[in-house]
Amino acid sequence: MNLQQLGYLVALDTHRQFGLAAEKSFVSQPALSVQVQKLEEELGVLLFDRTQRGAEPTAVGAQVIAQARRVLHEAQQLRELVQVAKGEVVGELRLGVISTLAPYLVPRFLVGLSTAYPNLRVHIEELRSEEIMLRLKDYRLDVGLLVTPLDDRLLHELPLLDEPFLLLASEDHPLAARATVSPADLASPGLWLMQEGHCFRNQVLNLCGRAASTGAVAYESGSIETLKELVRHHHGYTLVPELAVLDEVDSNPLLKRFVAPTPVREVSLVVHHGFVRTTLLTALRELILASVPTRLRAGKSGEKIRWR
Amino acid sequence: MNLQQLGYLVALDTHRQFGLAAEKSFVSQPALSVQVQKLEEELGVLLFDRTQRGAEPTAVGAQVIAQARRVLHEAQQLRELVQVAKGEVVGELRLGVISTLAPYLVPRFLVGLSTAYPNLRVHIEELRSEEIMLRLKDYRLDVGLLVTPLDDRLLHELPLLDEPFLLLASEDHPLAARATVSPADLASPGLWLMQEGHCFRNQVLNLCGRAASTGAVAYESGSIETLKELVRHHHGYTLVPELAVLDEVDSNPLLKRFVAPTPVREVSLVVHHGFVRTTLLTALRELILASVPTRLRAGKSGEKIRWR
DNA sequence: TAAATTTATAACCAAAACCTATAAGCAGCG
DNA sequence: CGCTGCTTATAGGTTTTGGTTATAAATTTA
Numbered sequence: 001m002n003l004q005q006l007g008y009l010v011a012l013d014t015h016r017q018f019g020l021a022a023e024k025s026f027v028s029q030p031a032l033s034v035q036v037q038k039l040e041e042e043l044g045v046l047l048f049d050r051t052q053r054g055a056e057p058t059a060v061g062a063q064v065i066a067q068a069r070r071v072l073h074e075a076q077q078l079r080e081l082v083q084v085a086k087g088e089v090v091g092e093l094r095l096g097v098i099s100t101l102a103p104y105l106v107p108r109f110l111v112g113l114s115t116a117y118p119n120l121r122v123h124i125e126e127l128r129s130e131e132i133m134l135r136l137k138d139y140r141l142d143v144g145l146l147v148t149p150l151d152d153r154l155l156h157e158l159p160l161l162d163e164p165f166l167l168l169a170s171e172d173h174p175l176a177a178r179a180t181v182s183p184a185d186l187a188s189p190g191l192w193l194m195q196e197g198h199c200f201r202n203q204v205l206n207l208c209g210r211a212a213s214t215g216a217v218a219y220e221s222g223s224i225e226t227l228k229e230l231v232r233h234h235h236g237y238t239l240v241p242e243l244a245v246l247d248e249v250d251s252n253p254l255l256k257r258f259v260a261p262t263p264v265r266e267v268s269l270v271v272h273h274g275f276v277r278t279t280l281l282t283a284l285r286e287l288i289l290a291s292v293p294t295r296l297r298a299g300k301s302g303e304k305i306r307w308r
Numbered sequence: 309m310n311l312q313q314l315g316y317l318v319a320l321d322t323h324r325q326f327g328l329a330a331e332k333s334f335v336s337q338p339a340l341s342v343q344v345q346k347l348e349e350e351l352g353v354l355l356f357d358r359t360q361r362g363a364e365p366t367a368v369g370a371q372v373i374a375q376a377r378r379v380l381h382e383a384q385q386l387r388e389l390v391q392v393a394k395g396e397v398v399g400e401l402r403l404g405v406i407s408t409l410a411p412y413l414v415p416r417f418l419v420g421l422s423t424a425y426p427n428l429r430v431h432i433e434e435l436r437s438e439e440i441m442l443r444l445k446d447y448r449l450d451v452g453l454l455v456t457p458l459d460d461r462l463l464h465e466l467p468l469l470d471e472p473f474l475l476l477a478s479e480d481h482p483l484a485a486r487a488t489v490s491p492a493d494l495a496s497p498g499l500w501l502m503q504e505g506h507c508f509r510n511q512v513l514n515l516c517g518r519a520a521s522t523g524a525v526a527y528e529s530g531s532i533e534t535l536k537e538l539v540r541h542h543h544g545y546t547l548v549p550e551l552a553v554l555d556e557v558d559s560n561p562l563l564k565r566f567v568a569p570t571p572v573r574e575v576s577l578v579v580h581h582g583f584v585r586t587t588l589l590t591a592l593r594e595l596i597l598a599s600v601p602t603r604l605r606a607g608k609s610g611e612k613i614r615w616r
Numbered sequence: 617t618a619a620a621t622t623t624a625t626a627a628c629c630a631a632a633a634c635c636t637a638t639a640a641g642c643a644g645c646g
Numbered sequence: 647c648g649c650t651g652c653t654t655a656t657a658g659g660t661t662t663t664g665g666t667t668a669t670a671a672a673t674t675t676a
Contacts, residue, residue, distance in 0.1 A: 001383060002310050004664085018623060031665055033623065038664095043390045052622055052673040060393040067386040074382050075309060078375040082351045085368040276375075312633090326654060339634050341654065346632095360642045360653050618676085625670070632663070639656070646649085 003075055005039045006068040008032050009047065013065045017054035073139040073272075081276045089280050090119040096132035097124060097145040100200040100224050101267060104243035105145065108291035109284070116283060129199045129307070136272050143284065144270040147199050147307055156273050158281065159298040160288055162264040165207065165305070166245060167256040168228060169237040181256045183207050183263065190236035192227050195220040199307035200265075204239050207263050207305050241265060242296065264302035311383055313347045314376040316340045317355065321373045325362035381447040381580075389584045397588050398427040404440035405432060405453040408508040408532050409575060412551035413453065416599035417592070424591060437507045437615070444580050451592065452578040455507050455615055464581050466589065467606040468596055470572040473515065473613070474553060475564040476536060477545040489564045491515055491571065498544035500535050503528040507615035508573075512547050515571050515613050549573060550604065572610035 011021040012032070022032035040047050047061035057065055083090060097106060106124060114122055127135070129150075135141040137154050148157045169175040173190060186208030194201040201220075221227050227238040228245075231254075245255055269285060289297060319329040320340065330340035348355050355369035365373055391398060405414060414432060422430060435443070437458075443449040445462050456465045477483040481498055494516030502509035509528075529535050535546040536553075539562075550557060557563055577593060597605060 001386070002312070004310070006386075019621090027664090028666060029622090030624075030626095030667085034625090035664075037624085043387070045390050045394060050623060054622075060390060063389055063393065064386060067382065067389055071379060071382040071386060074375065074379040078309070078314075078372060078379060079351070081371055081375055082353055082368060085371065086353060327652095335633090336635055337653095338636085338655075338657095342656090343633080345655090358654060362653075620675075621673085623670100623672080626668085628666085628668105630663100630665075632661100634661070635659085637657085640654085642651105642653080644650090644652100646647105 001039060001042060003072065005035045006071055008035050009039065009065055009068045010072065012036060012048065012055055013057055013061075016056065069139055076139075077274060077276050084277055084279055087279070088119075089117040089277070089283070092121045092123065092142075093280065094123045094140070094142045095125070095145060096127045096135060096141045096143070098129055098132065098147065098199060099126045099222070100194070100198060100241065101145060101147075101243070102126045103223075103225070104241075104246070105267075105288065105291075109287040112287045112291070113284065116287070117280075120280075128197050130197075132270070136270060139272065142271065142275070142277075143281070145288075146268065146270060147203070147265045148268040148270065149266065149304075149306065150270065150308070154273055155270050156275065158269040158271070158285060159266055160269060160285060161267040161292065161296045162298050162300055162302045162304070163267055163296055164242045164302060165203075165239050165258060165263045165265065166242055166249070167237060167258070168231050168240050168245065169254050169256065170231045170235050171254060172235055173237050175237055175256065176254055178256055180259045182259050183209070186239075188237070192230050192236050192238040193220050194224075194227065195222050198222075200224070200241070202307040203265055203305045206307070207239070243292065246293070260301075261303040262301065263305050265307075266298065266304050268298075309347060309350060311380065313343045314379055316343050317347065317373055317376050318380065320344060320356065320363055321365055321369075324364065377447060384447075385582060385584050392585055392587055395587070396427075397425040397585070397591065400429045400431065400450075401588065402431045402448070402450045403433070403453060404435045404443060404449045404451070406437055406440065406455065406507060407434045407530070408502070408506060408549065409453060409455075409551070410434045411531075411533070412549075412554070413575075413596065413599075417595040420595045420599070421592065424595070425588075428588075436505050438505075440578070444578060447580065450579065450583070450585075451589070453596075454576070454578060455511070455573045456576040456578065457574065457612075457614065458578065458616070462581055463578050464583065466577040466579070466593060467574055468577060468593060469575040469600065469604045470606050470608055470610045470612070471575055471604055472550045472610060473511075473547050473566060473571045473573065474550055474557070475545060475566070476539050476548050476553065477562050477564065478539045478543050479562060481543055481545050483545055483564065484562055486564055488567045490567050491517070494547075496545075500538050500544055500546040501528050502532075502535070503530050506530075508532070508549070510615040511573055511613045514615070515547070551600065554601070568609075569611040570609065571613050573615075574606060574612050576606075 008021065008025060011025045012018065015021040015024060018033050019029045022029040025032060036048065045060045046058050047064055048055040048057055114120065129146050132141060132144040132146055133150060133152060133155065136144050148159065150157065167175065167181045175181060175185060175188060193204060221230065224240055224244045228240060230236065231238050242249060249255055269281065271281065275281065316329065316333055319333045320326065323329040323332060326341050327337045330337040333340060344356065353368045354366050355372055356363040356365055422428065437454045440449060440452040440454055441458060441460060441463065444452050456467065458465065475483065475489045483489065483493060483496060501512060529538065532548055532552045536548060538544065539546050553563055577589065579589065583589065
């Protein structure tokens with residue numbers, strides 16, 4: 001067994017085809033085939049069922065592949081450990097961000113990050129929270145930027161912000177006349193929600209005690225921006241996180257703050273336990289914190305709303 | 309980087325000398341030297357300081373070695389995973405047992421174990437609890453047999469027994485006349501203790517509320533057997549775990565049971581999290597449980613005495 | 617049935633890892 | 647001071663390993 005073979009194994013699992021996996025591994029198809037065969041021989045089990053359409057892991061194979069990922073990850077950690085010791089921030093950063101944070105936060109720190117570390121290749125993907133958690137655990141992402149707490153033993157959370165929820169009302173909605181609002185007001189009809197699967201939706205539902213009454217039209221949006229536009233053009237109201245309305249929060253009278261205790265969402269950087277690139281993680285935290293108003297920083301006050 | 313090189317690295321750390329490490333790795337000294345050099349070159353850091361007396365890890369080197377152990381461990385887990393899937397119980401089992409359990413428990417299951425799995429090489433070492441915990445975390449032991457709970461995130465406990473403490477009095481000690489005893493009686497003078505470092509000593513001290521008053525002679529023993537002999541030949545009394553006196557527990561009037569709630573020590577098999585050889589672990593548990601009276605099995609009753 | 621697609625095998629080549637032999641560096645000691 | 651004895655490093659040659667291209671074999675698809 002060697003790391004190369006384990007790499008081929010994982011590539012083959014990813015692409016489910018010897019030729020394709022070989023291409024992605026920058027070797028010829030026979031090279032990869034032979035190495036997988038050798039590994040199977042050494043372990044004494046069939047790891048893949050070969051068909052004409054490609055390769056499928058066997059039951060044992062799937063377990064072995066998962067373990068191979070762990071081995072490769074630990075090996076990668078070793079390399080990163082050395083880079084940290086040398087004070088280098090290089091290589092690749094695969095960052096997963098939820099879509100209710102990405103448009104408001106990423107543009108604030110992305111340029112700063114790649115300026116500070118020109119040798120760092122940054123990949124950012126917009127994903128649902130659950131998917132980010134899965135990929136962090138699979139080592140297919142390095143860092144997640146999402147809403148916590150997650151209560152997951154394998155993941156380590158680094159809280160950044162306690163971001164207040166605000167209520168955005170359309171001008172002809174009864175709530176438009178209010179100076180502040182409270183969770184009880186969310187029983188009022190006309191609340192627009194994010195679609196299923198977004199943690200923001202769960203949070204809003206938790207905040208209003210699951211008593212949300214939607215309007216006559218049941219359009220569930222995939223982005224905060226759509227929610228805002230819906231409210232601007234139609235009746236109804238919605239909840240938004242403060243970062244989504246930062247530039248109008250003081251000027252727009254239709255944006256209502258909640259009375260204390262302010263409901264907030266805890267925004268954190270999340271990594272797999274044993275993540276060793278501390279310089280990078282710290283830099284990322286500092287860049288993000290520096291890019292938002294101080295009042296949003298974690299630990300100030302407010303009541304954390306959970307989404308799971 | 310490859311697994312071979314990481315193996316050489318760990319061997320060199322263990323033996324602190326290229327020649328010796330090479331010998332233990334079954335290769336020539338130049339072979340090992342060259343591979344370590346190559347790894348250093350690839351990583352771009354010096355991992356060992358070479359002196360005339362041998363090799364010492366640098367600061368980075370020590371970190372890299374620790375990580376290398378993790379990589380090799382995960383690779384080993386992969387192999388064991390396959391063996392489990394094939395239903396094989398082979399290879400090596402490195403078991404650490406504390407000295408207050410070893411003489412009473414090991415002989416009861418050892419023959420059964422090697423009979424059930426003739427292809428398993430069993431290494432048993434008698435060690436202190438702390439040392440067992442360290443070695444489990446370093447992957448220098450596979451399984452520990454000791455007293456729990458340990459409250460250690462990295463270790464997984466599989467409780468086997470709740471083993472009562474008994475009091476053994478010499479015939480001329482005031483306690484000899486008693487039918488049963490209670491923790492309060494441990495204020496009575498003449499209590500013999502295990503030496504510092506044994507978890508059994510801590511448990512006895514915890515049980516008697518640290519109020520132990522030793523006799524005129526302050527001999528602290530290294531084994532339960534010595535304690536028993538001391539009591540048989542001198543004045544005084546001591547505490548013993550039930551397994552140490554199994555064949556005389558009903559016949560010897562100088563052995564006193566505690567009144568309820570019976571103080572017990574929880575005896576467990578302990579492994580590193582992610583231990584995959586479930587068949588072996590289950591077999592070990594069943595063998596041990598079958599070798600002791602049913603009344604000792606974990607979860608029956610009694611009050612667990614902690615040692616840390 | 618032929619074409620296309622996929623994995624396996626064969627023959628050959630290059631690189632990596634190993635071995636033996638030996639050099640080189642340094643501590644300790646007469 | 648210059649041996650001896652210990653260490654690690656280097657050199658030259660051999661074996662092993664992993665790689666390539668070419669091609670066969672098998673099965674799905676048109």
